[in-house]
Amino acid sequence: MSLRVTARITARDPEALIPLLHQLTEHSRNEPGCLDYGWYRKGAVFTSVELWQTPEAERAHNRTAFLDDLLCRIVPLLEGRPEVTRWENI
Numbered sequence: 001m002s003l004r005v006t007a008r009i010t011a012r013d014p015e016a017l018i019p020l021l022h023q024l025t026e027h028s029r030n031e032p033g034c035l036d037y038g039w040y041r042k043g044a045v046f047t048s049v050e051l052w053q054t055p056e057a058e059r060a061h062n063r064t065a066f067l068d069d070l071l072c073r074i075v076p077l078l079e080g081r082p083e084v085t086r087w088e089n090i
Helices: 014-029 055-062 065-077
Strands: 003-010 034-042 045-052 083-088
Touching (some): 003 055, 014 034, 014 045
Antiparallel strands (some): 003 045, 003 083
Protein backbone atom coordinates (compact mmCIF):
# COMPACT_ATOMS: atom_id res chain seq x y z
CA MET A 1 0.00 0.00 0.00
CA SER A 2 1.49 3.36 -1.01
CA LEU A 3 1.76 6.27 1.38
CA ARG A 4 1.54 9.97 0.57
CA VAL A 5 3.06 12.38 3.06
CA THR A 6 2.73 16.14 3.28
CA ALA A 7 4.81 18.35 5.54
CA ARG A 8 4.00 22.03 5.96
CA ILE A 9 6.61 24.42 7.34
CA THR A 10 6.97 28.18 7.69
CA ALA A 11 10.41 29.68 7.17
CA ARG A 12 11.95 32.59 9.05
CA ASP A 13 14.34 33.06 6.13
CA PRO A 14 12.91 31.39 3.02
CA GLU A 15 15.96 32.08 0.84
CA ALA A 16 18.27 30.35 3.33
CA LEU A 17 15.93 27.36 3.49
CA ILE A 18 15.56 26.72 -0.25
CA PRO A 19 19.04 25.24 -0.89
CA LEU A 20 18.56 22.81 2.00
CA LEU A 21 15.19 21.71 0.62
CA HIS A 22 16.82 21.15 -2.77
CA GLN A 23 19.39 18.87 -1.11
CA LEU A 24 16.65 17.01 0.73
CA THR A 25 14.66 16.54 -2.48
CA GLU A 26 17.61 15.24 -4.47
CA HIS A 27 18.61 12.77 -1.77
CA SER A 28 15.06 11.58 -1.04
CA ARG A 29 14.24 10.93 -4.70
CA ASN A 30 17.12 8.45 -4.81
CA GLU A 31 16.04 6.47 -1.75
CA PRO A 32 14.54 2.99 -2.17
CA GLY A 33 10.75 3.16 -2.25
CA CYS A 34 10.50 6.87 -3.08
CA LEU A 35 8.06 7.28 -5.97
CA ASP A 36 7.84 11.09 -5.89
CA TYR A 37 9.18 13.88 -3.69
CA GLY A 38 8.96 17.65 -4.06
CA TRP A 39 8.56 20.96 -2.26
CA TYR A 40 6.10 23.74 -3.12
CA ARG A 41 6.11 27.32 -1.89
CA LYS A 42 3.70 30.17 -1.21
CA GLY A 43 5.65 33.05 0.34
CA ALA A 44 7.31 31.78 3.51
CA VAL A 45 5.13 28.65 3.67
CA PHE A 46 6.51 25.45 2.13
CA THR A 47 4.79 22.10 1.67
CA SER A 48 6.40 18.82 0.72
CA VAL A 49 4.40 16.27 -1.24
CA GLU A 50 5.93 12.82 -0.99
CA LEU A 51 4.84 9.47 -2.36
CA TRP A 52 6.37 6.31 -0.89
CA GLN A 53 5.88 2.80 -2.19
CA THR A 54 5.16 1.55 1.35
CA PRO A 55 4.93 3.00 4.87
CA GLU A 56 8.12 1.07 5.64
CA ALA A 57 9.99 2.97 2.90
CA GLU A 58 8.93 6.27 4.46
CA ARG A 59 9.99 5.08 7.92
CA ALA A 60 13.40 4.08 6.53
CA HIS A 61 13.71 7.57 5.00
CA ASN A 62 12.97 9.12 8.40
CA ARG A 63 15.76 7.08 10.02
CA THR A 64 18.56 8.11 7.64
CA ALA A 65 21.62 9.90 9.00
CA PHE A 66 21.33 12.30 6.06
CA LEU A 67 17.86 13.42 7.18
CA ASP A 68 18.98 13.74 10.81
CA ASP A 69 21.90 15.94 9.78
CA LEU A 70 19.85 18.08 7.42
CA LEU A 71 17.05 18.59 9.94
CA CYS A 72 19.60 19.96 12.42
CA ARG A 73 20.28 22.68 9.84
CA ILE A 74 16.65 23.20 8.77
CA VAL A 75 14.85 23.41 12.12
CA PRO A 76 16.59 26.65 13.25
CA LEU A 77 15.30 28.32 10.06
CA LEU A 78 11.65 27.51 10.85
CA GLU A 79 8.88 29.28 12.70
CA GLY A 80 7.24 26.62 14.84
CA ARG A 81 7.14 22.90 14.22
CA PRO A 82 6.46 21.11 10.93
CA GLU A 83 2.91 19.84 10.41
CA VAL A 84 3.25 16.33 8.95
CA THR A 85 0.28 14.35 7.63
CA ARG A 86 0.42 10.77 6.36
CA TRP A 87 -2.22 9.76 3.81
CA GLU A 88 -2.85 6.10 3.04
CA ASN A 89 -3.95 5.13 -0.46
CA ILE A 90 -7.49 3.69 -0.63
